[in-house]
Each structure stands twice: as structure tokens, then as C-alpha cells.
Amino acid sequence: MAKIGIGMIGLGGAGGWGHFPGYTDIPEEAKIVALCDNVPARTEAKARMTGAKAYTEYEKLLADPDVEAVDITLPHYLHARVALAAIEAGKHVIVEKPFTITVEEADSVISAAKRKGVKLMVAENTRFVEAYEVARKMLDQDLIGRICYAEAYIGGSEIPRLRDPNSWNGKVSLAGGGVVMDSAVHSFYLLRWMVGKMKTVSAFTTKFMDELPIDTETNAVAIFKFENGALGHVANSETTEHPWTEQMQLIGVNGSLVVDMLAERPLQLYSTKRKSSNVTMGWSPYGSSSWEEPFIYHSGLEWKSRSMKKEVQHFVRCIAQDTQPLVSGEDGREDVRVAVKTYESVKTGRPVDIY
Ligand SMILES: NC(=O)c1ccc[n+]([C@@H]2O[C@H](COP(=O)([O-])OP(=O)(O)OC[C@H]3O[C@@H](n4cnc5c(N)ncnc54)[C@H](O)[C@@H]3O)[C@@H](O)[C@H]2O)c1
Structure with a gap:
């Protein structure tokens, strides 16, 4: 080849x-x-x-x-x-x-x-993180029913980088923004992929540590209404001390999916729809619900670099096989658009329609 x-x-x-x-x-x-x-x-x-x-x-x-x-x-x-x-x-x-x-x-x-x-x-x-890939497959099997609420968190410490006056991070002119442009775009992609298009955003941001030589925000919360009626929120922090990590919760009418990248088993499924589970049974008003922690090859410190390797390998194969990449320019544009609307909401202090 x-x-x-x-x-x-x-x-x-x-x-x-x-x-x-x-x-x-x-x-x-x-x-x-x-x-x-x-x-x-x-x-x-x-x-x-x-x-x-x-x-x-x-x-x-x-x-x-x-x-x-x-x-x-x-x-x-x-x-x-x-x-x-x-x-x-x-x-x-x-x-x-x-x-x-x-x-x-x-x-x-x-x-x-x-x-x-x-x-x-x-x-x-x-798009290439195993826990999210498995979660997406579970949604395709309709295991949690219609999603009514979704949340995504990304956090870790960028404090050393933000303390460095020579860093491009922390400067709106070079980075285009702070944690929203840098981190929240991942969460926007994730929730669009899992839930669907966002319709309206209402957001708050802070520059949490006044002593940092930056003109960008370090922490952000954005609340969304999705086109399909779900509600959700995205939270991002660059000023916390745990390994760089992500979490996600999808709450559906028949169950929920919980992702925690610091956990040994990063994905948990609670569902009234899957009765064949060999794991624990819980109680719900509809009868018993299964609780599963599917095996996913995972390391709390390596999942990100693994997914980045997979993404560039996918790019190589798209060229070799003349196929379309799973994450397109249009996807990237959409996430930038949501970021821009998030900043507009922060600036105006009002909810902003994305569409
Ligand atoms: N997907 C992820 O999880 C993830 C993680 C980290 C960074 N990123 C993204 O990767 C990009 C780079 O971030 P980073 O953290 O690696 O930054 P970085 O500052 O560590 O690396 C950027 C590199 O670009 C070089 N550079 C700057 N201007 C240049 C120029 N004109 N010509 C040639 N080289 C130049 C710098 O010397 C530096 O080595 C950003 O878009 C960032 O958001 C993504």
C-alpha cells in the first residue's frame, strides 16, 4: 500500500x-x-x-x-x-x-x-474516545429512551501555562477566547453528537484568578435548550487540580449513561430496557433496571492521547480509501458557532438563539 x-x-x-x-x-x-x-x-x-x-x-x-x-x-x-x-x-x-x-x-x-x-x-x-463511542452505540440501541437532560464537564489545570506571560493561551488575540474556545468546543461537539443540535444558549464565564496575566475566561457554564426539547449544560474549568478529565451524563426517560474518565470503568449504563444484564439490578417505578459497566480498554491518563492517535490514523485512512472524515469542517464550524453564541450570551447577559 x-x-x-x-x-x-x-x-x-x-x-x-x-x-x-x-x-x-x-x-x-x-x-x-x-x-x-x-x-x-x-x-x-x-x-x-x-x-x-x-x-x-x-x-x-x-x-x-x-x-x-x-x-x-x-x-x-x-x-x-x-x-x-x-x-x-x-x-x-x-x-x-x-x-x-x-x-x-x-x-x-x-x-x-x-x-x-x-x-x-x-x-x-x-469522536474517537472509546467510552463515548460505546455510549453512542447504546443510544442507537435506544437503551435510555428519549434524552431529557445532558451535561458535559471538562477540567484540569492550565494554571502554569496561563501564568506564563509568553504563552499564546490566555490571550484573546491569539487563542480566540479562553476555556470556551479551548475546551468547551469539545463538549459542544460531544453533546451535539449524543443529543442533537443546540437551539438556545445562556452562559456565564469568569476569570477566576485575578493574578493571572491573561485577558480570557478560565471557567464557564453554558446552559442549552436542544432542538429536540432536551435541556443540558456544559461546564469547563482550567483552574482545578485533578488529572485533565471529562465527564458526561445523559438522562433519558428509560435510563441514563454516565461517563467519568477518572473511573476504572469509565462508562455506566442504567436502563429499564436491558434485562439480560449479569450485573446488579436496581429499582425503578417501572420495575427493575439493569446496571452495567461495559468493559472498555481505558486508562484515566491515556484515554486522550489514544483518541488523538486514532483520529490522525482515521485521517490517513480517509485519504487512502477516499472516504469522508468522521469529523468534517462543517462539524468544526458548528462548534465554533456555538462558542461564538456562548460569548454573545455572556456579553449581553441574555439567552441567545443559536438558530
Ligand atoms: N484535542 C485536544 O485534546 C488538544 C489538546 C491540546 C491542544 N490541542 C490543540 O492543539 C493546538 C496546539 O495546542 P498546543 O497545546 O499543542 O500548543 P503548543 O503551544 O504546545 O504548541 C504549538 C506549537 O506551534 C509552534 N508555532 C507557533 N507559531 C508557529 C509558526 N508560525 N510556525 C511554526 N510553528 C509555530 C510553537 O512553537 C509550538 O511548538 C491548539 O489548537 C489546541 O487547542 C488539542
């Missing part, structure tokens, strides 16, 4: 520990042929390890004919600019979340990719 030639732009956190090993783990299918970071020390060892060329200017990587597909893990303000340049150079593109920092930028990247006929994928790792 021909190997896809990958050019990676940005070898900091996400590029370095998330995407890079995703490609090197599938040497039969992908070869990293070029690396670019404006800090040369971030590419040197990886270039030696893979035999890739190392650049400090992304324009040079984009001019390299060996590069068929470009992986962008850069500060947010560069996403649209570099994605557009890569598409114009005829490369397939995977770009980290948030896809862009405005809806207009998202539109221009989507239409450029269509015009040039290249693959465009947003690196939304949420």
Missing part, C-alpha cells in the same frame, strides 16, 4: 504527544516526511527519528512536493491562515480544534477545500 506523506506543522503539546505517535504507529500507511515548528528544538529529535525534513517556516513545508497531507497543531489564530495556504498548495488538511476562531474563517476554509477537492478534517478527538 502507498504510504501517505505527512507534513506536521506545530510540534508542541498536541503535535508532539498526540498526533506524532499516531502516524509513527502505522508505518505501513503513513510516513512523516516533513516537520515544522518555529522553535527548531521541537523538531530536531523527531526529524532524526523519522528521517523527516525539518523546517521553521510553514510556507517551505507547504512547497515540499513529498507532503501530501498537512497536520496543523498551532495556536488558534493561525489555524485558518495555515489551513487555507495548505489547501491552496493542494494538500489534504487535518487541523486541531477549535477549527477556526470565527465562523467566517471556517466558511472560507470549507469552501477552499471543496474547490480544491482535498480532504478536510477537524481533529476533534472526542
Whole structure:
């Protein structure tokens, strides 16, 4: 099988520990042929390890004919600019979340990719987290009935990064926002995938630690009405001390699904619909309900990097097999749109219609 030639732009956190090993783990299918970071020390060892060329200017990587597909893990303000340049150079593109920092930028990247006929994928790792994949299958089997309420939480500590005055995080001009743009977009994707389109948002944010040299919010709560009548909320914090983690609860009329990435078994199902469970039986007004904790290969510290590897491997296979990526530019645009509306609600102090 021909190997896809990958050019990676940005070898900091996400590029370095998330995407890079995703490609090197599938040497039969992908070869990293070029690396670019404006800090040369971030590419040197990886270039030696893979035999890739190392650049400090992304324009040079984009001019390299060996590069068929470009992986962008850069500060947010560069996403649209570099994605557009890569598409114009005829490369397939995977770009980290948030896809862009405005809806207009998202539109221009989507239409450029269509015009040039290249693959465009947003690196939304949420779609590749096993616990969520299994939860989605349980919803497809109608195990919890109609969802009336949904919540998603993402939290951890970004305090060291936010304390650094040289960091791009914490600056609206470079990051497009704070925890909403950086983290909540994952939760927006997740709840859209699990529940459906959000219709209205009402949100609050705070910059929780006044001493941080930042002009972005560190904590956010957004309450949603969904198009299908469900209610829900998304909560995000960058100022808490536990391993970076996520939680989700979906409450349906016949049961509920609970995800806790710090638990050994990250997914629990309570359902009046599945009677064959070999686990515990509980009580509900409708009779007995089953309680299951399906086995999922899981580590509280590794689930994120595993999902990031899976996402870039999916991108490679979409190119090789000429199929559409599971997370499209339109998906990324939708999450940016919800983020923009969330900020509008914070600013106006009122609920804002998303549609
Ligand atoms: N999916 C996830 O869970 C997840 C996790 C972390 C980060 N991310 C995303 O990944 C992206 C990068 O975040 P990060 O935490 O890796 O940031 P980072 O600061 O650690 O890495 C960014 C890299 O880009 C390089 N860079 C900056 N400007 C450049 C330029 N003009 N040309 C070449 N290189 C340049 C920097 O030197 C740095 O090495 C962001 O979009 C972020 O939201 C996603």
C-alpha cells in the first residue's frame, strides 16, 4: 500500500504527544516526511527519528512536493491562515480544534477545500474516545429512551501555562477566547453528537484568578435548550487540580449513561430496557433496571492521547480509501458557532438563539 506523506506543522503539546505517535504507529500507511515548528528544538529529535525534513517556516513545508497531507497543531489564530495556504498548495488538511476562531474563517476554509477537492478534517478527538463511542452505540440501541437532560464537564489545570506571560493561551488575540474556545468546543461537539443540535444558549464565564496575566475566561457554564426539547449544560474549568478529565451524563426517560474518565470503568449504563444484564439490578417505578459497566480498554491518563492517535490514523485512512472524515469542517464550524453564541450570551447577559 502507498504510504501517505505527512507534513506536521506545530510540534508542541498536541503535535508532539498526540498526533506524532499516531502516524509513527502505522508505518505501513503513513510516513512523516516533513516537520515544522518555529522553535527548531521541537523538531530536531523527531526529524532524526523519522528521517523527516525539518523546517521553521510553514510556507517551505507547504512547497515540499513529498507532503501530501498537512497536520496543523498551532495556536488558534493561525489555524485558518495555515489551513487555507495548505489547501491552496493542494494538500489534504487535518487541523486541531477549535477549527477556526470565527465562523467566517471556517466558511472560507470549507469552501477552499471543496474547490480544491482535498480532504478536510477537524481533529476533534472526542469522536474517537472509546467510552463515548460505546455510549453512542447504546443510544442507537435506544437503551435510555428519549434524552431529557445532558451535561458535559471538562477540567484540569492550565494554571502554569496561563501564568506564563509568553504563552499564546490566555490571550484573546491569539487563542480566540479562553476555556470556551479551548475546551468547551469539545463538549459542544460531544453533546451535539449524543443529543442533537443546540437551539438556545445562556452562559456565564469568569476569570477566576485575578493574578493571572491573561485577558480570557478560565471557567464557564453554558446552559442549552436542544432542538429536540432536551435541556443540558456544559461546564469547563482550567483552574482545578485533578488529572485533565471529562465527564458526561445523559438522562433519558428509560435510563441514563454516565461517563467519568477518572473511573476504572469509565462508562455506566442504567436502563429499564436491558434485562439480560449479569450485573446488579436496581429499582425503578417501572420495575427493575439493569446496571452495567461495559468493559472498555481505558486508562484515566491515556484515554486522550489514544483518541488523538486514532483520529490522525482515521485521517490517513480517509485519504487512502477516499472516504469522508468522521469529523468534517462543517462539524468544526458548528462548534465554533456555538462558542461564538456562548460569548454573545455572556456579553449581553441574555439567552441567545443559536438558530
Ligand atoms: N484535542 C485536544 O485534546 C488538544 C489538546 C491540546 C491542544 N490541542 C490543540 O492543539 C493546538 C496546539 O495546542 P498546543 O497545546 O499543542 O500548543 P503548543 O503551544 O504546545 O504548541 C504549538 C506549537 O506551534 C509552534 N508555532 C507557533 N507559531 C508557529 C509558526 N508560525 N510556525 C511554526 N510553528 C509555530 C510553537 O512553537 C509550538 O511548538 C491548539 O489548537 C489546541 O487547542 C488539542
